[in-house]
Amino acid sequence: MDAHCRAFYEQTPNAEVASERVAFGTSGHRGRALDRTFNAAHIWAITQAVVDYRVDAGYKGPLFLGRDTHALSRPAWECALQVLVANDIAVKIEKEQGYTATPLISHAILQHNADPNAPRADGLIITPSHNPPEDGGIKYNPYHGGPADTDATGWIEGRANDYLARIDEVPRVTLEEALSHASEFDFTALYVENLSWVVDMEAIERAGLKLGADPMGGTALPVWQAIAKRFELDLDVVNTTVDESFAFMPPDHDGKTRMDCSSPAAMANLLEIKDRFDIAFGNDPDADRHGIVDAGGLMNPNHFLAVCVDYLLSYRPQWPSHGEGALKIGKTLVSSSMIDRVVSCHGRELFEVPVGFKWFVDGLYKGYLGFGGEESAGASLLTRDGRPWSTDKDGIALCLLAAEILAVTGKTPSAYYSELTKRLGTPHYKRVDTACSFEEKAAFKKLSAESIKAQMLAGDAITRVLVTAPGNDASIGGLKVMTDSGWFAARPSGTESLYKVYAESFKSEAHLDELIQSAQALLSSVLQG
Numbered sequence: 001m002d003a004h005c006r007a008f009y010e011q012t013p014n015a016e017v018a019s020e021r022v023a024f025g026t027s028g029h030r031g032r033a034l035d036r037t038f039n040a041a042h043i044w045a046i047t048q049a050v051v052d053y054r055v056d057a058g059y060k061g062p063l064f065l066g067r068d069t070h071a072l073s074r075p076a077w078e079c080a081l082q083v084l085v086a087n088d089i090a091v092k093i094e095k096e097q098g099y100t101a102t103p104l105i106s107h108a109i110l111q112h113n114a115d116p117n118a119p120r121a122d123g124l125i126i127t128p129s130h131n132p133p134e135d136g137g138i139k140y141n142p143y144h145g146g147p148a149d150t151d152a153t154g155w156i157e158g159r160a161n162d163y164l165a166r167i168d169e170v171p172r173v174t175l176e177e178a179l180s181h182a183s184e185f186d187f188t189a190l191y192v193e194n195l196s197w198v199v200d201m202e203a204i205e206r207a208g209l210k211l212g213a214d215p216m217g218g219t220a221l222p223v224w225q226a227i228a229k230r231f232e233l234d235l236d237v238v239n240t241t242v243d244e245s246f247a248f249m250p251p252d253h254d255g256k257t258r259m260d261c262s263s264p265a266a267m268a269n270l271l272e273i274k275d276r277f278d279i280a281f282g283n284d285p286d287a288d289r290h291g292i293v294d295a296g297g298l299m300n301p302n303h304f305l306a307v308c309v310d311y312l313l314s315y316r317p318q319w320p321s322h323g324e325g326a327l328k329i330g331k332t333l334v335s336s337s338m339i340d341r342v343v344s345c346h347g348r349e350l351f352e353v354p355v356g357f358k359w360f361v362d363g364l365y366k367g368y369l370g371f372g373g374e375e376s377a378g379a380s381l382l383t384r385d386g387r388p389w390s391t392d393k394d395g396i397a398l399c400l401l402a403a404e405i406l407a408v409t410g411k412t413p414s415a416y417y418s419e420l421t422k423r424l425g426t427p428h429y430k431r432v433d434t435a436c437s438f439e440e441k442a443a444f445k446k447l448s449a450e451s452i453k454a455q456m457l458a459g460d461a462i463t464r465v466l467v468t469a470p471g472n473d474a475s476i477g478g479l480k481v482m483t484d485s486g487w488f489a490a491r492p493s494g495t496e497s498l499y500k501v502y503a504e505s506f507k508s509e510a511h512l513d514e515l516i517q518s519a520q521a522l523l524s525s526v527l528q529g
Contacts, residue, residue, distance in 0.1 A: 022161050034134070045164040048159075065080060101286055124140055195231075204407045213235060274293050279406050292398075328350065331374070336429055377395075458486065460484060477491045488502065
């Protein structure tokens with residue numbers, strides 16, 4: 001990884017080249033040093049833009065600064081700290097300059113801002129999530145603790161690119177001075193001490209379950225170790241290695257190294273020893289995603305989300321369940337409709353949004369969403385008495401929720417899901433990527449419900465066509481076509497010449513394949529005009 005770290009400092013992005021400019025996607029700015037898409041100049045510019053943003057927004061409290069275990073995260077963290085201190089920002093960092101999981105930053109922001117007399121705090125997190133070892137990333141979490149919305153990221157992106165063109169104007173202090181002015185903060189102790197607010201840790205202790213946790217070389221390691229010390233659990237942290245090259249990781253399905261805890265290939269190490277445990281878990285490097293392993297193997301993320309929703313709506317008596325204050329359940333448009341059926345069975349309201357966890361933040365912060373989850377194994381929830389816990393994805397809490405489900409019901413999450421399918425049907429789900437031209441990608445932006453002239457899809461009548469999300473009326477960047485027995489959704493990739501088709505059938509695998517073929521034919525016709 002030395003070449004990537006050298007390039008981080010030595011290579012300077014050209015602000016006039018579109019591919020080298022700051023670009024905030026659904027999870028902040030990401031890139032690679034050798035491609036001049038994630039370099040010191042990017043971090044200086046983004047951090048100064050965040051400083052300007054918080055000044056305009058009236059922030060006077062501390063900024064919580066965290067990082068994960070990727071090779072570029074430490075140098076990027078140092079660059080951000082140098083700019084923040086040069087701007088007289090009070091910065092809180094992990095004790096002993098350690099790494100910090102995303103949900104711990106979110107929880108710390110929320111706890112600080114819960115005091116109405118405290119000056120507002122926010123956070124920066126250096127992480128490219130589960131991406132390959134050579135990648136870098138940075139994201140901003142405002143006062144609500146969750147990912148910044150598009151208005152904020154658009155403002156920060158624009159200001160950062162202005163600075164990128166005149167990077168020498170961004171103030172910086174030496175690293176030694178920056179470290180001397182930062183305040184150490186025990187994020188792990190705060191989070192672990194409060195865990196019983198969100199998960200029934202006593203039930204897990206009483207059950208005496210044999211638990212396994214694989215941090216996958218990431219920030220969850222000290223958290224799982226602290227949990228093992230704090231609670232009376234039979235918990236084995238199976239991998240304590242932290243290696244910025246992630247050389248211990250099995251290759252993912254495409255041969256790349258990717259710390260994706262929802263991938264059976266990437267989770268092969270834990271799957272190999274699953275029989276040692278009643279239930280086991282994995283997390284990605286910044287611990288905002290979860291992977292659940294029980295006797296049935298690695299759970300499909302969609303299946304686990306459905307189980308979580310059914311369990312929480314059954315075993316959270318303090319969550320408001322009637323009238324205008326009844327908590328809603330959030331899901332993305334491309335998550336399984338099994339969640340829809342579970343929510344309907346409980347007489348609750350579904351809050352369906354576009355792809356991106358940022359769409360759940362307002363509901364989790366204001367307390368009208370009890371749970372928000374996406375098909376890529378990211379989710380968070382309210383505390384047991386209905387207060388905000390983490391408004392960013394929390395992979396650790398979701399892993400512990402899986403243990404609570406087993407402890408309380410006696411059913412593994414896989415067995416629990418099997419019972420749901422007997423009541424509500426068995427869905428068949430798949431995502432397929434389809435190559436397309438630049439013109440076809442652009443055509444997605446012009447689609448409307450009226451663009452779909454077809455009346456039938458895979459033998460069933462089309463009942464609904466969506467180009468905006470029912471929950472918040474936000475554009476989905478594509479479309480979703482529904483029938484009584486299935487659906488497909490399509491949206492263009494932000495980085496590649498392809499579009500993604502998500503589809504689900506409640507009939508059969510054969511019908512799912514027919515649904516995808518019908519969707520591709522329909523899209524080909526519509527996109528070509």
